[in-house]
Amino acid sequence: MNNHLRALRAERGWSQAELADMLDVSRQSVNAIETGRYDPSLPLAFAISRLFKLPIEAIFNPDQEQA
Numbered sequence: 001m002n003n004h005l006r007a008l009r010a011e012r013g014w015s016q017a018e019l020a021d022m023l024d025v026s027r028q029s030v031n032a033i034e035t036g037r038y039d040p041s042l043p044l045a046f047a048i049s050r051l052f053k054l055p056i057e058a059i060f061n062p063d064q065e066q067a
Helices: 005-012 016-023 027-034 042-052
Strands: none
Touching (some): 005 027, 016 027, 016 042
16 A cells, blocks of 8 residues: 655654654554555554544555455
8 A cells, every 4th residue: 555654744844753652653663654564454544544634545545456
């Protein structure tokens, strides 16, 4: 899944550690989501969406591959 998390975080001037604290996850989890190595759970995706005040679809985009 592709995402815009890094750009959204940078727009707000937040470090990965600051975002991780706000979401109650590790900095490594934020890094893994930003680099596409990890897809967040649905509850975490909703938490990210609420924090940025954006719909989930504005942050996360599914890969173009068909399942």
